[in-house]
Amino acid sequence: MIQFDNVTKRYPGGIDALKNLSFKVEKGEMVFLAGHSGAGKSTLLRLVAGIDRATSGTVLVNNQNLGKLGGTQLSFMRQHIGLVFQDHKILFDRSVFDNVMLPLDIIGFEPREAAKRVRAALDKVGLLDREKSNPIRLSGGEQQRLCIARAVVHRPSILLADEPTGNLDRDYAHDIMELFRSFNQVGVTVLVSAHDEMLMHTYGRRIIRLAQGHLTP
Amino acid sequence: MKHLLYLHGRAARQALRTLLRQPLGSLLSLFMLAVAISLPLGLYLTVASLASWSNGLAASPQITLFMELNADRADVETVNQTLKQHALVHSHRFVSKESALKDLMARNGLAEVTDGLAGNPLPDAFIVSPKDTEPEALERLQKELSGLPMVETSQFDAGWARKLHSLLTLGHQLTILLGAALGIALVLASSNTIRLQILARRNEIEVSKLIGATDGFIRRPFMYFAVFQGMLAALVAWGLSAWLIATANPAVAELAALYNNHATLRQLAPEEVAALLLGVATLAALGARLATGHVLREMEPS
Structure with a gap:
């Protein structure tokens, strides 16, 4: 599903965020990505989503070599991925409902069917009663759940989450992780980065550890 | 699609x-x-x-030839023949001094003025339609026609x-x-x-x-x-x-x-x-x- 072969990512200024990285995530797997800040977790997720391109090596997602895809093809590829951002990237000029509607708008969903899906996604993350609210009125944890609803509303085959529990307390973090596990149970490939190893261990899933752009045991 | x-x-x-x-x-x-x-x-x-x-x-530019006042029928006929045979003239029309005077009296209500005249002060005239309407060709033709015998003057305002x-x-x-x-x-x-x-x-x-x-x-x-x-x-x-x-x-x-x-x-x-x-x-x-x-x-x- 996701395969890295000798991937190096060098940012302008000569800093190597990832060095000769190789790994594989199978279809339907749920994998944690661990490491300190600056270890390259975010960079790895950005490469999988095609937001950045690898400097060398190949990134395969759904059997497609992302290095060979043009801008429009990358966009279409991204329509099959759900992204949960560390900083949420919620739009405050529209309601909770319209925020979740955005991916379906982009795909061009028929409005009535889209509204049903939006409500289903909001229900799943427990925000259905807030659909008309402005997201600015939501707490940090609720904003994170809103971001998750937006990431899954179009039923992606891959879900990528960058430090989704970073700013949340333990209980809340567990709720979020439970959500990801339930998506994984219905067949979605999930890749979640975090730095709380204790939390990860409770789920007994594979952990990919990164340090200074390398894999570490 | x-x-x-x-x-x-x-x-x-x-x-x-x-x-x-x-x-x-x-x-x-x-x-x-x-x-x-x-x-x-x-x-x-x-x-x-x-x-x-x-x-x-400019669709039908015309050159007007005025004969000398003392030109007689023979002179008019000579010019008439020249115009008829000229390669660059499309058509021409003769306006006698008598008909010109009649026109003038009828059009501008100058009957009293013309009545007071001793004779007809107007010349015989030809109105010539050239074949070529280019300004330069017109000017050349005008110059040539002015040179015909007993032609007093010709008018064509090419400059305008x-x-x-x-x-x-x-x-x-x-x-x-x-x-x-x-x-x-x-x-x-x-x-x-x-x-x-x-x-x-x-x-x-x-x-x-x-x-x-x-x-x-x-x-x-x-x-x-x-x-x-x-x-x-x-x-x-x-x-x-x-x-x-x-x-x-x-x-x-x-x-x-x-x-x-x-x-x-x-x-x-x-x-x-x-x-x-x-x-x-x-x-x-x-x-x-x-x-x-x-x-x-x-x-x-x-």
């Missing part, structure tokens, strides 16, 4: 909603754009009207026709120049409007792009907005120029009447309106394309 049409329809509706929700300031800028378009439009119509009017004048012609050429070039300058201004104005809109919606564009929006998807509503705004401005400009022409026409007709002539400025023809709309829409779309292209390039994956 059907899906793409659906996406286009939605982008167009979104653009229309944005346009209708515009604050007063944007409407004023739209009006400003319309005034700017109506300027070369009015000039174009004036020049085009004058050109077609002067074409009517030439002056009008070059004045019209100048007006034509001015229209093109003004139109080109305005075209560039239109592209820049459209690009600037769209750039401001993009700035206001930068977050939305960024997030959309991250979650799979293609460049086309992001660009579409802005393109439609620019095209709608441009066409609206063109329509207002059309109305403005029509009003200007309608206002100016009585004065033009009065002026033309002073020269015993009939002239009006014409309005835009349907195909010209279509060309105007299409042209303005294209330029506006070009401006929007420039503005969106700039932002999208900045967001490309590196």
